[in-house]
Amino acid sequence: xxxxxxxxxxxxxxxxxxxxxxxxxxxxxxxxxxxxxxxxxxxxxxxxxxxxxxxxxxxxxxxxxxxxxxxxxxxxxxxxxxxxxxxxxxxxxxxxxxxxxxxxxxxxxxxxxxxxxxxxxxxxxxxxxxxxxxxxxxxxxxxxxxxxxxxxxxxxxxxxxxxxxxxxxxxxxxxxxxxxxxxxxxxxxxxxxxxxxxxxxxxxxxxxxxxxxxxx
Numbered sequence: 001x002x003x004x005x006x007x008x009x010x011x012x013x014x015x016x017x018x019x020x021x022x023x024x025x026x027x028x029x030x031x032x033x034x035x036x037x038x039x040x041x042x043x044x045x046x047x048x049x050x051x052x053x054x055x056x057x058x059x060x061x062x063x064x065x066x067x068x069x070x071x072x073x074x075x076x077x078x079x080x081x082x083x084x085x086x087x088x089x090x091x092x093x094x095x096x097x098x099x100x101x102x103x104x105x106x107x108x109x110x111x112x113x114x115x116x117x118x119x120x121x122x123x124x125x126x127x128x129x130x131x132x133x134x135x136x137x138x139x140x141x142x143x144x145x146x147x148x149x150x151x152x153x154x155x156x157x158x159x160x161x162x163x164x165x166x167x168x169x170x171x172x173x174x175x176x177x178x179x180x181x182x183x184x185x186x187x188x189x190x191x192x193x194x195x196x197x198x199x200x201x202x203x204x205x206x207x208x209x210x211x212x213x214x215x216x
Contacts, residue, residue, distance in 0.1 A: 014211055015097030015136070017106040020144035020162035021173050022162040023151030025199065026104045029144065033102055033207070038132045045094040048104035050082035076114040076125065082134040083107065089183040091136065101205075107133055108141060108179055113161070116175025117168050122205045140210045142203050143180050144192035148173055151192075 016033075018026045027048065034046045050060040059082040062068060063075065070078070083106070094101045107129040115122040148169035155162055180187035188206040190199055 008043070010174060013060070014096050014100045014207075014214060015091070015095060015138045015140075016100065016207060017108065017138040017141045018102065018104050018144065018177055019106070019108050019112070019141055020192060021148055021151045021169055021176070023152075023154035024144035024146055025196065028196060029103045029142070029203055030102050030200060032196070033203060036200070036204055037100055037207070043097065043099045044102065044154070045090070045099045046102045046104075047090050049086060049106060049109065050079055051104075052086040052091075055109060056082040056085040059085075064161060066158070066160045066163055067194075068160065070160075072114065072118045072120060075118070076110060076120055076128065079110050079114065080132040081112075082127045087133050087136055092134075100211075103138075106138060106141075108176065111179060112175035113173045117163045117164075117171040118177070138186065139214060140206060141180075141183075141187045143176055143187050143189045144199065145177065145189050146192040189204065 002029060010106045018030055020026055030048070034044045049056075050063055059078055063070070063078050063082070082167045086103075091101055091103065110125050110129060114120045115125050148166055152162065152166075171202065177189070180189050188202070190202050190206075191200060194202075203211050
């Protein structure tokens with residue numbers, strides 16, 4: 001079943017992920033992209049991790065509840081469980097329909113947060129990501145980059161992850177930048193300190209370029 005799903009996502013739909021530290025503006029960008037792309041006639045599905053599906057949303061509640069004390073390994077596996085549900089129930093069906101799917105966070109988040117920031121083995125996380133997603137990979141990843149102090153200052157709600165200390169969030173940012181450096185063909189790094197309309201323009205340009213490449 002996984003091999004069939006892997007082939008399907010390459011031939012139908014277009015998968016965009018938005019990554020970045022807390023407060024980078026991921027959900028705002030996802031919403032703006034949906035409006036723009038829908039106005040251009042595209043069928044767009046916007047979703048987010050952890051969540052996007054009723055079961056995954058329940059896992060999200062556990063993960064982000066500040067009263068919960070969760071071990072590092074359990075945290076990683078909970079994120080992967082939510083991701084597996086999200087992919088099978090939301091993302092793959094939308095890609096099969098030929099939609100543009102925009103996900104606020106995806107597998108790179110586990111590499112940055114649980115790998116670089118929590119110190120878990122990155123290669124093991126890659127294997128877990130591959131299992132949870134059946135090998136699904138984004139066509140394009142938009143990385144919204146900004147200093148953690150600025151991102152955290154933008155936060156209106158503090159959850160279990162955003163409540164971590166500044167060193168943790170610096171490590172997350174560094175992890176994302178390393179991932180982008182290793183996969184320049186997939187990642188587009190956008191300066192998230194810019195005005196939102198400038199961020200949106202860069203994101204639209206990146207998506208339109210990649211869509212042309214896929215369709216050609």
